[in-house]
Amino acid sequence: MSNLLGSFVHIQAVKRAVISAANWVDLQWSVTISQLRKVAPRARGTLLDVGCGCKPYMSIFAPYVARYVGLELESTFSGTAAASLSVQPDVYYDGKRIPFDEESFDTVLSIQVLEHTPTPQELLNEMSRVLRRDGVLILSAPFSFRLHEEPHDYFRYSPHGLRVMCEKAGLQVQEVWPQGSLWSVLGHQMNSFLAFQVGKLDGFTQSLGKLTHEETSNSSPRFLALPFVVPAMVLISGAARVLDKVFPDRTMALGYLIIANRPSKF
Numbered sequence: 335m336s337n338l339l340g341s342f343v344h345i346q347a348v349k350r351a352v353i354s355a356a357n358w359v360d361l362q363w364s365v366t367i368s369q370l371r372k373v374a375p376r377a378r379g380t381l382l383d384v385g386c387g388c389k390p391y392m393s394i395f396a397p398y399v400a401r402y403v404g405l406e407l408e409s410t411f412s413g414t415a416a417a418s419l420s421v422q423p424d425v426y427y428d429g430k431r432i433p434f435d436e437e438s439f440d441t442v443l444s445i446q447v448l449e450h451t452p453t454p455q456e457l458l459n460e461m462s463r464v465l466r467r468d469g470v471l472i473l474s475a476p477f478s479f480r481l482h483e484e485p486h487d488y489f490r491y492s493p494h495g496l497r498v499m500c501e502k503a504g505l506q507v508q509e510v511w512p513q514g515s516l517w518s519v520l521g522h523q524m525n526s527f528l529a530f531q532v533g534k535l536d537g538f539t540q541s542l543g544k545l546t547h548e549e550t551s552n553s554s555p556r557f558l559a560l561p562f563v564v565p566a567m568v569l570i571s572g573a574a575r576v577l578d579k580v581f582p583d584r585t586m587a588l589g590y591l592i593i594a595n596r597p598s599k600f
């Protein structure tokens with residue numbers, strides 16, 4: 335029995351190590367998590383996570399908020415791998431009117447969702463409506479990212495476009511943070527190609543709890559390719575991080591994270 339427990343702990347430890355390594359290689363995930371850790375202390379009160387998926391950021395925000403509510407669009411969420419996981423959204427809606435009264439939340443979070451609605455300005459207006467005066471919106475959206483969650487992948491966003499959209503929704507943008515630079519974009523694209531087209535790692539990645547916003551994949555890895563694919567991905571990710579620091583190019587980014595406030599009335 336203790337041997338069995340020992341090997342279980344061992345397997346869990348190996349799984350955790352593999353997940354950490356995969357998270358490090360995934361440049362989009364790494365930059366998102368590091369930015370959310372920085373911004374999380376600005377969250378407070380009740381938080382609404384719009385397009386929460388399987389709530390992957392809840393543990394980052396939980397120390398700062400009193401309540402964390404996850405909202406999802408049922409029609410798209412039900413087609414994702416996240417729909418079969420244990421952590422589920424708290425509220426579903428039809429994508430039109432967020433089912434809460436005006437000024438219900440102190441914080442609204444929305445990570446990589448705005449590209450998935452054909453009516454992004456309406457969704458942003460809704461986020462602003464349910465945000466209290468002086469409340470904070472933390473939102474990220476992609477600028478350069480592969481097609482995903484097809485066919486529900488409609489737009490990409492520049493920082494200027496996001497600013498104008500926020501202003502139209504009655505929000506004041508405080509800060510815009512680029513996510514990576516040219517090298518992260520190139521690295522992420524090359525790594526996506528290696529992982530999904532060459533290594534066929536979709537199913538394996540999902541078994542680690544990643545890529546949950548895509549349809550469930552049962553594909554088996556292309557084992558013969560892995561001795562080439564895995565070291566190449568690690569090398570590309572490391573090089574992209576270094577090059578982003580040494581030769582940053584502010585005209586290119588994976589996406590942008592914005593922090594906006596809903597101004598008080600007076």
Ligand SMILES: C[S@@+](CC[C@H](N)C(=O)[O-])C[C@H]1O[C@@H](n2cnc3c(N)ncnc32)[C@H](O)[C@@H]1O
Pocket residue numbers: 384385386387388390405406407410411412414429444445446447450451457483547
């Ligand atoms: C790329 S996933 C991101 C999930 C999660 N925020 C994350 O970062 O892992 C996009 C999510 O947005 C949801 N979604 C799409 N349109 C939406 C809408 N109008 N309102 C709320 N959620 C929406 C989808 O169902 C999907 O779960």
